[in-house]
Structure formats: structure tokens, C-alpha cells
Amino acid sequence: MAKTPTIAPAASPFWAAHVHADRRPFLLARNRIVAALRAWFAAHDFVEVDTGALQVSPGNETHLHAFATTLAGPDGASSRLYLRASPEFACKKLLAAGERRIVEFAKVFRNRERGALHHPEFTLVEWYRAAEPYESLMADCAAILARAAEAAGTKTLTFRGRTADAFAEPERLSVADAFARFADIDLLATLPGGEPDREDLARAARAAGIRVGDDDRWGDIFSRVLVEKIESNLGMGRPTILDRYPAPQAALARPAPDRRIAERFELYACGVELANGFGELTDPIEQRRRLEAEMAEKERIYGERYPIDEDFLAALAAMPQACGIALGLDRLVMLATGAARIEQVLWNPL
Numbered sequence: 001m002a003k004t005p006t007i008a009p010a011a012s013p014f015w016a017a018h019v020h021a022d023r024r025p026f027l028l029a030r031n032r033i034v035a036a037l038r039a040w041f042a043a044h045d046f047v048e049v050d051t052g053a054l055q056v057s058p059g060n061e062t063h064l065h066a067f068a069t070t071l072a073g074p075d076g077a078s079s080r081l082y083l084r085a086s087p088e089f090a091c092k093k094l095l096a097a098g099e100r101r102i103v104e105f106a107k108v109f110r111n112r113e114r115g116a117l118h119h120p121e122f123t124l125v126e127w128y129r130a131a132e133p134y135e136s137l138m139a140d141c142a143a144i145l146a147r148a149a150e151a152a153g154t155k156t157l158t159f160r161g162r163t164a165d166a167f168a169e170p171e172r173l174s175v176a177d178a179f180a181r182f183a184d185i186d187l188l189a190t191l192p193g194g195e196p197d198r199e200d201l202a203r204a205a206r207a208a209g210i211r212v213g214d215d216d217r218w219g220d221i222f223s224r225v226l227v228e229k230i231e232s233n234l235g236m237g238r239p240t241i242l243d244r245y246p247a248p249q250a251a252l253a254r255p256a257p258d259r260r261i262a263e264r265f266e267l268y269a270c271g272v273e274l275a276n277g278f279g280e281l282t283d284p285i286e287q288r289r290r291l292e293a294e295m296a297e298k299e300r301i302y303g304e305r306y307p308i309d310e311d312f313l314a315a316l317a318a319m320p321q322a323c324g325i326a327l328g329l330d331r332l333v334m335l336a337t338g339a340a341r342i343e344q345v346l347w348n349p350l
Contacts, residue, residue, distance in 0.1 A: 014349055026345045029152045030333045034105065036151035037125060037144060037329075046103040046127060051090035053107060057309040058082035059089070060291040061251070062219075062298045065111035066306060067120075082306065083109035086326060087126050088252070089312040092280070095130055095322055096315040103127035105329065116341045117272065120350055123329040134263050134279035134323035138241050141267045141275060142170055144327070145239060152336035157239075159335050162270035166336070168238035170267070175245050183208045183229040187246065190218070191260040196248050217297075219248060235268035242266045251290040253278040267327070269335055277325035284316040 012019050041048065058066035067083040084090070087106040094102055106124045113120060125144075129136050149155060149166035157164045179187040185208060190201040196218035205212050205221050210228060212221055234240040243265040247255055250262035263279025281287050288308065295305040333345040343349040 014343070023344050026333070026337045026339050027347055029337045030345050030347075032151040033148045033333055033336060034329070036147045038105075040143065040147050041103045041127065044101070046101045047099060049091065049094060049099070049102050049104050051084075051087045051094070051104060051106070053084050053109075054081045055084045055089065055309070056081060056311070057089065057307050058109075059085040060294050060298075060306055060308060061085075062294050062301065065113070065302075067109050067111055080307075085110050086124060088324070088326070089309050091126060091128055091324070092319055092322075093312065093315040095128055095320060096318040099128075100130040100320075101128070117331060117334075119330065119342045119346060122342070122346075124326045125329050126324065126326040128280075128322050128324040130320045130322040132323055134265070134277060137277040137323050137325045138170070138172070138243075138265065140325070141241070141277075141327070142239070145170075145269065145332075148332050148336045152333075154336060154338075157235075157269045157335040158338045159270040159272050160340070162236060164235050164269040164335075165238050166269075170239035170241045172241045172243055173234075174243050174261075176261075178230050178234070178242060179225065182233050183210075183225050185225065187222075188260055191246060191248075194247060194259045196246075219297075222246065222249060231268065231273065232271045235270050235272065239274075240268045242268060250278070251294055252281055252287070254281045254283075263323075272331055272335060273328075274331055274335070275325050275327035278323065280319070280322045280324050282316055282319050282321060284313045287316055288313055 014020065014023065038048065058064070064085050066085055069081055069083070071079050071081045085108055087104050087108070091102060091104060104126050106126055107121060108124050109121050111120065145157070145166045149157065155166060157166050176187045179185040185204040190197045190204065198218045201218055201221050202212045205225055208225065208229060210224055234242060244256060244261045245264035247260060247262045250264040253262040253264040255262050265277050266273055267275035291308050299305045330342050330345050333339070334342060337345065339345050
């Protein structure tokens with residue numbers, strides 16, 4: 001007689017008492033961290049804002065995937081809306097309206113993202129400083145890491161056996177220097193005149209042991225080198241600010257004096273990306289060109305594109321020079337508490 005196969009029981013839901021008991025210390029630490037960050041922003045004259053989750057465009061990054069819905073009007077007419085992937089466009093409209101320092105603890109939504117560090121719904125802490133250099137954001141990052149660790153009762157950020165001193169001054173490393181140090185690639189040489197040389201980067205990547213597909217473009221190769229050779233080395237012992245991104249990888253940032261690079265940086269700790277900061281682009285013509293290029297690439301790869309928020313481009317013409325950054329709150333809580341998966345620090349994981 002054939003043996004009936006054993007079916008493993010489903011994992012217990014997050015609301016099971018024993019599961020919640022295991023997660024509760026992380027969640028209470030999350031609350032303390034949020035309170036500490038709100039106090040820090042208030043002490044530095046930031047106005048906390050609360051922008052809408054429904055937007056006409058979720059954002060226009062090539063590899064960003066959104067949740068779509070339909071708005072039905074009283075007259076029966078309908079229109080497509082999206083759950084925001086970021087509060088960026090809405091926050092920049094508020095800068096155009098006259099706000100100068102703003103912060104939002106924003107629920108955001110991204111499709112096709114699931115893993116130890118990814119969840120379809122998560123929280124970004126996004127803040128902006130008008131008429132201030134983007135280096136100001138780097139100082140903010142150092143202060144926020146320290147405040148988060150202090151609220152969690154630790155001095156050390158941890159993830160998968162890696163550690164970083166939350167109170168240490170972050171290392172500032174250019175992307176070009178990181179490519180040279182960890183992959184032996186002269187990245188800027190693959191951007192002659194500011195234009196990406198796909199073949200040159202492909203040769204250098206293959207020499208570094210990176211697989212390159214025949215249909216990979218410069219940006220695809222860049223991302224693969226970053227993931228396979230560089231990210232795991234960042235934020236070890238102390239946080240790292242990976243600064244001066246190549247201009248083709250900074251669609252929303254203003255260019256640096258060297259037109260091959262832009263005012264964009266990312267914050268890393270324990271090999272984990274925590275934040276993405278910019279000196280903001282305020283030229284609506286150039287911004288439209290970049291967003292349309294991103295959507296053309298998205299359509300090439302995924303067969304879809306998202307609308308461009310015309311109201312955002314109109315507001316951009318009135319927006320002052322500013323810098324802005326988005327920090328993944330859930331990841332910060334994970335590193336400050338030693339959590340292994342993002343679901344451990346979410347009150348209501350999906």
C-alpha cells in the first residue's frame with residue numbers, strides 16, 4: 001500500500017501568539033527608533049509632511065515595478081492611478097510651494113520585490129533640504145545611524161555576521177574608486193565624453209570574472225559589477241557613503257562639474273544599502289528627457305511603461321535648489337536590532 005505523503009504544516013501566521021512574542025522586542029525597538037528619529041528631525045527644524053499614497057505616476061525608474069489601481073469618478077469615468085513607490089514627486093511639489101526642510105515617514109509599495117531585505121510594502125524616511133549642499137545629507141545620515149542605535153540600546157549595526165560601528169564617521173568612497181579597488185575596473189574610462197561605452201565596460205567586467213550577456217547594456221553591466229564585486233565590501237566596521245555615481249545611473253540628480261558623474265550617493269552598513277541621496281535636478285526639460293529615456297528602457301526590457309507626472313515637471317520649474325534622500329526605515333531597524341529578515345520588524349507583514 002502506497003504511503004500517504006506527509007504535508008509540512010504551513011508556517012504560523014504573524015498573529016500567532018508565540019510568533020508575535022518572538023517578534024515583539026524588534027517591534028518595540030522599531031517604535032523607539034521612529035520616536036528618536038522624529039525627535040531628531042523636529043530638533044533640526046524639519047516639518048513632517050504626509051503626502052498621498054495614490055499618484056498619477058509611481059515613479060519612472062527602469063527597474064521599479066508598481067501596483068496599479070483604477071479611480072472611478074461619480075460620473076462613472078475611470079482613470080489609472082498607482083500606489084507610490086516613493087513620495088519624491090509629491091515632496092518636491094511642496095518644496096516648489098515654499099517648504100524648506102521637510103521629512104516624511106512614508107509607506108511605499110513596490111511590486112516584484114520579496115526577500116530578506118525586501119517587502120512589497122515598506123517605509124521610507126525621506127527628507128529634503130532646500131538651498132543646502134548635498135553633503136548636508138551625509139552628516140544627517142551619520143547622526144541618524146547613531147540615534148537609531150542609541151534608541152535600540154546598541155553601538156553596533158549587524159547583519160549576517162557583519163558589523164559596523166554606528167557611531168563611527170562614515171567612510172566616503174567614490175563609485176569610481178570602489179570599482180578600481182574591488183573590481184580593478186577604470187569606470188570613468190568607460191564614459192568618454194560622458195557617454196557610456198558598453199563594449200569597454202563589458203571587456204573590463206569579463207576580465208573581473210563577471211558574466212556579461214549579449215543584450216546587456218552599460219547600465220546592466222554596471223549594476224552586476226556593483227552587486228557581485230562591490231556591495232558586500234561596503235559598510236564593514238563603519239558605514240560607507242558610496243559617492244559620485246556615474247551620470248547615467250543618476251536620473252534625478254544634478255550633474256557634477258565632471259559631467260561623467262552626478263551628485264548622488266548611497267549609504268551602506270554591513271553590506272546593506274540603507275539610503276539613496278541626491279543633489280536634486282531642477283531643470284524640467286532635462287528631467288523630462290531622462291524620465292522618458294528611463295521609460296523607453298523599461299518598455300524595452302519589460303514591455304510596459306508608466307506615465308510621467310506632468311504636474312511634477314511643472315512644479316520642478318519653481319522648485320529651489322535642494323538636496324534629498326530616502327532611507328529604508330525597516331532595514332535600519334533590522335541592522336540596529338540584529339533582525340535577520342524584514343518581516344521581523346514589520347507590525348503587519350504581508
